[in-house]
Amino acid sequence: MARKTAKKGKGAPANAGKKESMLALTWKQLIRNKMAVAGLILIGVMAILAILAPVIAPYAYDKQDLYHTFLGPCREHWFGTDNLGRDIFSRILYGARYSLSIGIAAVAMSLVAGVSLGALCGFYGGKLDMILMRVLDVFQSIPGMLMAIAVSATLGPGLRNCIIALSISSVPGYARMMRASMLNIRDMEYVEAARSVNARDGRIIFRHMIPNAMAPTIVQATMGVATAILVAASLSFIGLGVQPPAPEWGAMLADGRNYIRDFPHLVMFPGIAIMLAVLSLNMLGDGLRDALDPRLKN
Amino acid sequence: MVDILEVKNLKKYFKINSGQLHAVDDVTFSIQKGKTLGVVGESGCGKSTLGRTVLHLLESTDGQIFFDGEDVTHVDAKKLRKLREKMQIIFQDPFSSLNPRMSVSTTIAEPLELSGRFGKAEIGSLTDQLMDTVGLAPRLRNSYPHELDGGRRQRIGIARALALEPDFIVCDEPVSALDVSIQAQILNLMQDLQEKRQLTYIFITHDLSVVRHISDDICVMYMGQMVEKSPSKELFKNPLHPYTKALLSAVPVPNIHKKQERIILKGEVTSPVNPPPGCRFAKRCRYAAEGCQAPQNLTEVSPGHFLACHRYQEID
Numbered sequence: 001m002a003r004k005t006a007k008k009g010k011g012a013p014a015n016a017g018k019k020e021s022m023l024a025l026t027w028k029q030l031i032r033n034k035m036a037v038a039g040l041i042l043i044g045v046m047a048i049l050a051i052l053a054p055v056i057a058p059y060a061y062d063k064q065d066l067y068h069t070f071l072g073p074c075r076e077h078w079f080g081t082d083n084l085g086r087d088i089f090s091r092i093l094y095g096a097r098y099s100l101s102i103g104i105a106a107v108a109m110s111l112v113a114g115v116s117l118g119a120l121c122g123f124y125g126g127k128l129d130m131i132l133m134r135v136l137d138v139f140q141s142i143p144g145m146l147m148a149i150a151v152s153a154t155l156g157p158g159l160r161n162c163i164i165a166l167s168i169s170s171v172p173g174y175a176r177m178m179r180a181s182m183l184n185i186r187d188m189e190y191v192e193a194a195r196s197v198n199a200r201d202g203r204i205i206f207r208h209m210i211p212n213a214m215a216p217t218i219v220q221a222t223m224g225v226a227t228a229i230l231v232a233a234s235l236s237f238i239g240l241g242v243q244p245p246a247p248e249w250g251a252m253l254a255d256g257r258n259y260i261r262d263f264p265h266l267v268m269f270p271g272i273a274i275m276l277a278v279l280s281l282n283m284l285g286d287g288l289r290d291a292l293d294p295r296l297k298n
Numbered sequence: 299m300v301d302i303l304e305v306k307n308l309k310k311y312f313k314i315n316s317g318q319l320h321a322v323d324d325v326t327f328s329i330q331k332g333k334t335l336g337v338v339g340e341s342g343c344g345k346s347t348l349g350r351t352v353l354h355l356l357e358s359t360d361g362q363i364f365f366d367g368e369d370v371t372h373v374d375a376k377k378l379r380k381l382r383e384k385m386q387i388i389f390q391d392p393f394s395s396l397n398p399r400m401s402v403s404t405t406i407a408e409p410l411e412l413s414g415r416f417g418k419a420e421i422g423s424l425t426d427q428l429m430d431t432v433g434l435a436p437r438l439r440n441s442y443p444h445e446l447d448g449g450r451r452q453r454i455g456i457a458r459a460l461a462l463e464p465d466f467i468v469c470d471e472p473v474s475a476l477d478v479s480i481q482a483q484i485l486n487l488m489q490d491l492q493e494k495r496q497l498t499y500i501f502i503t504h505d506l507s508v509v510r511h512i513s514d515d516i517c518v519m520y521m522g523q524m525v526e527k528s529p530s531k532e533l534f535k536n537p538l539h540p541y542t543k544a545l546l547s548a549v550p551v552p553n554i555h556k557k558q559e560r561i562i563l564k565g566e567v568t569s570p571v572n573p574p575p576g577c578r579f580a581k582r583c584r585y586a587a588e589g590c591q592a593p594q595n596l597t598e599v600s601p602g603h604f605l606a607c608h609r610y611q612e613i614d
Contacts, residue, residue, distance in 0.1 A: 208397050
């Protein structure tokens with residue numbers, strides 16, 4: 001027995017006996033990163049404000065007051081009023097609901113589709129991979145923005161169609177990324193080991209490969225939320241996204257652009273809101289990338 | 299003694315753009331229960347492919363595999379699952395053979411779980427037993443591979459292979475990625491396990507001192523073919539194939555007075571893609587002659603000593 005016991009072990013593990021899931025480890029790593037925490041707090045605050053919008057907002061988002069149009073920031077209207085006398089602060093709060101949910105829903109949908117397609121292609125390869133990837137090539141050859149425009153023009157404007165349009169255009173990106181990391185992992189010995197102990201394909205894909213292949217895709221997804229918000233803003237800007245009077249941030253920018261010379265606050269506040277959302281998600285994404293990299297552990 | 303594994307004319311070709319890569323070409327051998335067959339050869343000679351083909355991790359191109367007297371060359375999925383519980387593998391690189399996101403106990407419990415034969419509590423206690431068997435402290439249960447050193451990781455790999463009490467294990471260079479001090483520990487562990495459990499090993503390695511230490515028989519591979527096979531002692535005492543001679547001359551001898559002649563191989567390595575018939579070593583062989591262009595058959599030159607070289611008597 002004595003001969004069998006390793007005595008020269010180098011790294012005695014710190015977490016002796018205590019169960020710590022990979023998720024907990026990643027979380028621990030993430031909250032050590034100041035930028036990531038700042039991003040997390042910022043996006044968290046925005047989400048809470050969006051949820052509590054009816055409580056916090058001093059006015060209804062579509063309440064017009066034509067006697068007080070183009071007011072600058074003041075005590076009654078913190079961010080001023082727009083061309084129809086609507087309170088910009090209230091509209092931004094309500095707008096967060098649209099913008100954030102569009103961003104998150106679009107990314108969630110394309111992530112699910114992209115990850116499954118990519119995982120299948122990367123794992124099975126061969127003809128399936130060939131056919132699916134060529135189809136995705138076709139999708140990807142159309143610029144994302146153009147694709148979103150085409151889809152929402154076909155489906156008609158509106159929140160739900162906007163989400164669908166945005167998610168379709170980003171599926172190929174996720175699929176491609178997932179496929180690449182699956183190809184990397186496919187030849188790892190632990191996949192072969194799983195096979196040698198009789199693990200079926202499904203288990204190998206979901207238990208062994210996807211968790212190890214997800215890191216770059218998760219990071220891409222947090223950044224993707226920011227991109228989706230921006231593209232949704234552009235869609236609204238050309239009138240294909242969320243329809244007025246719904247206060248989507250991009251729509252507010254579009255409405256305000258006619259008055260940008262005389263009343264810049266009409267575009268400034270929604271612009272700042274978009275910028276903060278994108279910034280916080282990017283910071284969070286950066287932090288996640290580091291936290292998910294096993295080489296940086298400990 | 300019964301042969302637990304018998305391999306006849308096993309071939310594994312890979313289709314590549316420029317033709318067929320003959321990774322394993324016409325390899326025949328058998329192993330008795332409880333013995334160890336060492337497989338040596340340089341990188342890329344098909345050692346690992348041989349091991350994986352025997353385990354059905356790769357599909358064989360041609361030839362036959364018998365396990366426990368039964369032809370298992372082509373088996374259906376159900377049979378294969380049964381077979382894999384009896385045949386296991388220990389991998390070379392303990393850093394890539396363990397899923398970085400699975401804890402020690404999860405990794406070891408996986409084969410038990412997948413066999414469907416055990417309840418949850420049973421799996422837990424069996425996992426504990428296995429960890430004890432391979433010398434892993436119980437406190438490491440919930441550690442992750444990246445927290446452990448190479449030796450401990452390799453012990454996890456061994457425990458995983460042992461979980462379903464296999465009869466036969468392919469050891470694919472199990473110690474070549476480890477420090478020398480750890481190598482000895484792991485080799486001792488493997489030998490202890492072999493004695494206690496009557497395990498049969500195919501021990502793949504390029505390290506001749508290791509293979510000498512652990513093997514009963516040794517087979518030397520070159521470019522996918524077996525060029526010499528003999529009992530371990532006999533091979534080291536009396537190597538006959540020119541390639542084996544060159545290989546053995548590279549083993550350092552711990553004696554400063556004994557001057558040993560080092561055979562340095564020259565010439566071009568034959569490509570394993572669409573190789574011509576005949577001896578594949580001929581281009582590098584200092585004894586090569588005309589007859590070497592003809593296929594070389596493995597013949598028994600003395601009891602248990604097989605050789606694929608027609609000129610062995612002339613070159614001594």
